[in-house]
Amino acid sequence: MTGTILPVRESELDPATAVLDVTVADGDGHLGVIPAGGSLRIVDLHGNQAVDTLFYDAADVGNRYSAMDTVREQGAAYLTAGSRLLSVNLDVLATITADTCGRHDTLGGACAQESNVVRYGEHTRHQHACRETFLRYGAEVGIGARDLGHNINFFMNVPLTADGGLSFEDGLSGPGKYVEVRAERDLYVLISNCPQLNNPCNGWDPTPVRLLGWWRA
């Protein structure tokens, strides 16, 4: 992707005033609530990390993020500043308000133990994977296998081609790059900080990310 110029929109929010400031270790997960109007920033601390993320209406987890509705309604396969993150009911759950990476994937889905076996072979069966992290953290609020939709992969680069091809490429992100979303209603955010060791989505070296949140505590 050398030479690709992507639009960047910086945030005016000051980390010193954040009410949430946590680090999610490589391969770990996070479940949180973002109140309506609140902003969540995900910082790619070391660069090239894939942050698998799902959003749910906190009042009704059935009203969950929908990758297909989101890309179709905006006619765009990649997410970036200005993208609206739609639910299965076409509600706007969140808006991407700042982005210093440029684009993010929502068509590639999450890794799972079973899909790792399909993609890389039987030796990966018991490696850590995002779907298991989603299930572990989602269980705290009753989000189970049936409720897992297709997620966003923040900072991940999954180029499409004009002939219908799709591939995984080295990331466009770098140390300190971030993405910020504003909740348009009370949301659960469910994150798996991807432990994938078998493809370049995180440079074969999973690293921690930082979450910053701004809302009335």
Added chain:
Amino acid sequence: MSEVLLSHEIPGGAAWSVLVRAGRELRLTALEAGANCSTLLYAAHHPVDRLNVPDTLKAQMSARVHAPMVLMSDRGTALCSVTGSSLDWHDALCGHSCDAQLERLGPSSYHAERNAWRRSARAGLLGELRKHGRGPADLHACVNFFAKVATSGDGTLTFMPGHASAGDWVTLRAEQDVLVVLSTSPHPLDPQWTPPAVLAEVRATAVPGADDPSWTFRDESARALRAAREVLA
């Protein structure tokens, strides 16, 4: 050509579901130009195992569905193989239509139009799912057979009207017992409401040999097919 075990014509704008036994083939035929068939797949014997479009596309490095790709589940098993098609592109990126998308076409009601009233794919798919004890949480990304939404390097998606002609077809071989739920409502990006009918036929097929195109397509496809054979081990 093997015996047709079941033949059913789904009118345009309607929904239908069918349980297809492992080893049988479901053939869908567009009966008029511009057809769309939003299709969901479920493992018949597993309450939550269903088609996973992202896993299917990334494992086979494609943003479109075409023969001889394997349609994979959340649990890494083959649900169906696309064993043949007269079209080289079926959309899997855009999901099914929703009621809100029909509002632009103006009011429609059973009272005014009887069975010609416009219903979204979501309404039809949910209606079928509920018959099988499933509900909105089971709705997932579908394949829109017969529809093409072109991709580009900058991520722009463009609906291509009239992709399918009358007589275009696709065949799916069930790799385990599968529940197939489908809607013939137009593609969500189709500006027209002229829903063509689709013919669905189920046939017995031969057991795939070592040279079967879905088994030899990619290592990933073969591994998902092998996992399907282990589902009921």
